[in-house]
Amino acid sequence: MxxxxxxxxxxxxxxxxxxxxxxxxxxxxxxxxxxxxxxxxxxxxxxxxxxxxxCEPERQVIFRVTWTDDKGNAHVNRGFRVGFSSALGPYKGGLRFHRSVTLGTVKFLAFEQIFKNALTGLGIGGGKGGSDFDPSGRSDGEIMRFCQAYMTELHRHIGPHTDVPAGDIGVGGREIGYLFGQYKRITNRFDAGALTGKDLNIGGSQARPEATGYGAVYFLEAMLAERGHTLEGKTAVVSGSGNVAQYALVKLHQLGAKVVACSDSTGTLYDPTGIRADILHEVKQVQRRKLDHYVELVSSARFAPDRRPWDIPCDIALPSATQNELGEADAVSLAKNNLIALAEGANMPCTPEAIKVFQEARIAFGPGKAANAGGVATSGLEMQQNAARTKWSFEHTEQTLARIMRSIHHTCLVTAADHGKPGDYITGANVAGFLTVASAMNTLGLV
CATH class of the missing domain: 1.10.8 (Helicase, Ruva Protein; domain 3)
Incomplete structure (x- = not known):
């Protein structure tokens, strides 16, 4: 239309x-x-x-970040934080450290976050931030100094009741720890709720590292159930090999699926016997190496440089790397290989042309603002625990996450049907999120 x-x-x-x-x-x-x-x-x-x-951000902050490397050389990067909508609560969204980050990138992510956060039902607004700093190949000391320089400016704009950043691409538990340490030092307050994704010993939540990947699989499971399928015995392909991809792989294996491929910026790893989560974690998280190192540890695996995983036959797919990574030709290839369902683990990883192919082929398609909402949902749960100064068990947190993801699936499904688009999760997610935010905006008046 x-x-x-x-x-x-x-x-x-x-x-x-x-x-x-x-x-x-x-x-x-x-x-x-x-x-x-x-x-x-x-x-x-x-x-x-x-x-x-x-469609207009409430605030956009751009600032210079100056830091020194291990040799004493000075570097200058650009930092961003966009608070797009606080109609439902404090701004909530991650920080991305990657050389591709621009103001436009952060604005798109923050805009998507408005509707994603609304779907969780947790009373959090939409925001996002980051920097064009590239942590790849940097030492712990360099990353610490960059994070401290970044937070020296950012601390003016965040807080438990104002804006609560978390992690994203290039920002994991290590970076959040350095950022929170600097925030604590500058403000002279232990405001645990000022950032989420923290280590457990400084106010973090159980299941937060797993949440986005686990949540995407729970949403995928619900989509399949709606069509009379289960994950048992299904073959899966996951793009990316970072936090989201790794934990999606873990949960897929737990629920009976076999993940045969994942990828990174250098190419695609393929193992017909199923990629081993423990070895993938060792390569990517412990050794911080590229995927080609995996084949040195597993004889059945093969690595294809500069190849994307979308021509590998699979029943289900989870693009979990970055925006617009899966185009029309990739979608055609997946459809020809009889793909049943796809859930976006990343934010907007499928182009509009690819989505059209999936819809015309009647492939179940879970958009990122619904399918990958598990990360921010569990961040919201971390905020609850910080406010109450309590800690939940892993089992309780994961059960709550699963319940939220199934509720989001139900909301999308019912909303789509109510508006004449049965089974269209894009319509369901966008309309449900919009109605929630629009109602709050009207209640608050012209502000």
Whole structure:
């Protein structure tokens, strides 16, 4: 459905006001297309001021980050933090450290986070941040000094009731620890709820490292159940080999599926007998090496340089690397190999052209703002534990995560059916998230 004249004019203005930010434009266009039927049914929600406010960040912070490497050389990077919507609660979203990070990248991620966070039902707004700093090949000392320099500016803009960052690409438990240490030193407060994804001994939550990958698999499991399938005996392909991919692999194996391929920036690892989670963890998390090292440890594995995993036959797929990594040709290949279902472990990893292929082939498609909401949901649970100064068991936290993911699946499914798009999880996620946020915005008034 093309955008009507009012919505099309709004989108044109957004593109004009935010030049050279194609990922942000893409994210906005998807939401506007999904909610247009709702706006036609309920004109009060289509008030241009509400939509303009929804698509305009409440604040955008850009700052210089100066740090020194181990040789004493000075480096200058750019830091970002975008608070997009606080209608439902404090800004909540991760920090990404990667050379590709720009303001447009952060805005697209923060915009997606609005609707993702709304789906969790936890009362958290949408935000995101990061830097064009590349941690690859850097020593622990260099990463610590960068994190301290980054937090020296960021601390002015965050707090348990204002903005609560977490990790993302390039920002794991080590980086969160350095960031929180600097925040604690500067503010002279142990505000555990100011950041999430922390180590357990400084207020972190059980199951937080596993949450995004586990949650994506729970959502995938629910999609399959809706079609009369289970994960038992299914062959899976996962892109990426970082935190999300690794724990998705673990949970897929636990539920009876076999993951035969994963990838990193250098190529694709394939093992027809199933990739071993323990060895993958050793290679990527302990040794911090590229995937080609895995084949030195497992004789049945093969590594294909510069290859993506999408031409490998599989029943289910979880793109879990980065945005727009899976294009139309990849989708055609997956469809020809009789893919049953796909859940986005990353944020917007499938292009619009790829999604169209999946929809036309009637492949169950779980969009990132629903399928990978497990990470931010468990961050919300960490905030609850920090506020109460308590700790939950791994089992309790995982059970709560599973319940939230199944609830998100149900919400998407029912909302899509109620709006004439049965089985369309994109419509379900966007419309459900939009209705929640729009209601809060109207309640709060013109702010």
């Amino acid at each position: 093309p955008l009507d004249s009012t919505t099309a004019a709004l989108y044109k203005d957004i593109v004009h006001r935010n030049p050279a930010e194609p990922e942000f434009h893409q994210a906005v266009a998807e939401v506007l297309h999904s909610i247009q039927p709702v706006l036609q049914q309920r004109p009060e929600l289509g008030d241009n001021a509400l939509l303009q406010r929804l």
